[in-house]
Structure formats: C-alpha cells, structure tokens
Amino acid sequence: MKLLKERILNDGQTIGTDIVKVDSFLNHQIDVNLMDAIGKEFYEKFNNEGITKILTIEASGIAIGMAAARYFQTPVVFAKKTESKNLDKEVYTSEVFSFTKNKTYQVRVSKRYINPGDKVLIVDDFLANGKACQGLIEIIQEAKASVCGIGIVIEKGFQPGGAEIREQGYKLESLAIIDDIQEGNIKFRG
C-alpha cells in the first residue's frame, strides 16, 4: 500500500535494526484518514471471503478493527489482555508472549462474541513473531469458527511470524512488509 509505505518512510522512526516507531500516525496518535484508507484496503483484499466478524486485540488493534469494520459492515471484537470484573466468566483464552513488553499475558474473548460458523477476519497493526496472531487463531478455532483472512498493517519480514502463518495456509495480507532496517533505512519487500 503506497500511501502507507510513504508515510512510514516520512514519519516512522527507526531504532536499531528491528524497531520502527509509527506512533505519530498509527498506534499512539492516529491519523483517521490513513486508518480509513487501511480499512478500505483490507476490504478490497478480503471482501470475497464472506467475513461475518472482525477480531483484533487491544489496544492498538482497535483502531484498525474499527476502520475495517466500517467497510465490511460487521461487528468488530477486540480480545482483552487484562482481567476486569465486567468481563464474562465464559471466555475463550490463549497465552501470548509479547517480545515488546517481554511478558506472557492471557488473551480473552467472551464466548458470546465469536460463534460457531463465524467467518472471521483477524486484523492488527504489527506482525513480528506472530504470537498475538497465533493466540487469536487459537481462540477462533476453540470457538469452532473459521479464520478467513489475516490483515496486518506492518509486517516485520525479518521476523518469523509471517512466514509461519503463511505456511499454515492462512490468507495473510500485510499492507507493508519491512525486510530490513539498516542505519535508519527501511527496505520494503516488493
């Protein structure tokens, strides 16, 4: 996605060889018009899949999920990372290790919001080691629903998550794949 790649080059900040900060437009401050274009792009890539629900994970996935759900006209569900006394007791759970936060956390989705037969599109802002995404796949399988697509805004192509998910046979579409970061220069795939 040209608009996104240009924005990453213009406003992203690299740190070392594996981090690109995009918090001026994607995951702390959000540019709603860019987000809308991202939602539309996912719709174009997955609108033949009969999607009935979009699943993402708090916090930064929520904006992506919202933007996509407007085009698909489906509900968006966000998996929760923290305990809350307001969350249902009946939940699907999976364990996820976060490299960014260096800890394992439990991801939860109320059983009421992913139903058997749902055709689910997973969306998220980043895919690196793919642990969050694998956690969401597990939850969808537990619910006897189908993973009908995975839409990622930025994939770190030099980390193994994307390759592993494609090997598992899922339709994974990343709007920008970064293959290399060297001395502040970002190299995109393709």
Added chain:
Amino acid sequence: MKLLKERILNDGQTIGTDIVKVDSFLNHQIDVNLMDAIGKEFYEKFNNEGITKILTIEASGIAIGMAAARYFQTPVVFAKKTESKNLDKEVYTSEVFSFTKNKTYQVRVSKRYINPGDKVLIVDDFLANGKACQGLIEIIQEAKASVCGIGIVIEKGFQPGGAEIREQGYKLESLAIIDDIQEGNIKFRG
C-alpha cells in the same frame, strides 16, 4: 441520545445496582454504525469549540476517539496504561485509580502529541468516579493545552465523577446518564 439509550435498554445487562455491561456493542464487541452515530453526536455538541485534537485512553476509549475524529478531522491520541519499550521517554504522566480493576496505574502520553495551544476534546466510554478523566485533564494542563470539552458515552450519574467535573467548569456532555439501577431497571436522567 435516543438511539444509544434504546440500545442500552435492549442489549445492556445490569449487575446489582451499579454495573451495566454494554460489551455486546460498545466495549468488547463494537457496533461500528452505533459508534459512528456517537462520533457524529459529539461533533454536533462540540464543533464550535475549535477542537484541534481528541484525547482518549486505551483500550475502550479508542473506538470512541476514532469515531469522533472522523467527524472533527483531527488526530486522535490515546493515553497508554502500560509500559512499552517503544514509547517515548518524554511523556506526560498522571496516576489513575481504577475502581473496575481495583488498582492504580500510570497514564502516559508522549509529549510530542499534545502541544501547547492544542484545543483538546476528551472522549471516553464511561464516566463513573471520573479518575481516568481527571488524569487526562492533568496531562492536558501539563502540556499547556486547553480542555475544550469532555464527551462521555455513558455517565453513571449516581457516582460523583460527573458532578465534580461540571463543578470544575468543564463542558461535559454525556450521551446517556444513568441515575439509578434497581432490580435490572435502568433509569436515565432527563
């Protein structure tokens, strides 16, 4: 907001006398069209305030912020509750006590995203004791920006947050104010 109140009555679940769960459409599963109507309603209430930025708090505030920002055509910034190695070192912080989660946490916003002179609209899904909202007000003051409005989806009128914020002179607009929950019956103000 009639549409919202009807939805709360139809799909909300009360627990005891102080909790109304709206996670089927507002803060776990999200109805994007209702959210869009909420964004539009905030725009109608605050579009004369010269808003330059929308500030909310993760996680469930993000969807509200996104919906509002589409109408205001401003960036939306969400305050972070967790440490991340990708967050700037230069941050505004405030301490917030959550009654729902029964703990104090630190709220952070990068200094780059709230600037002196910004006219900020705060939005959030719930206002009860008002601690999160007060935390965001503190951050805006620290940044030498102005709080030009506070838009809340559901205010618990039987808890003190709303009254305190109005006494401080802020323009607070809640789209539904619940004054009482008795035996599963929700009584709205007005």
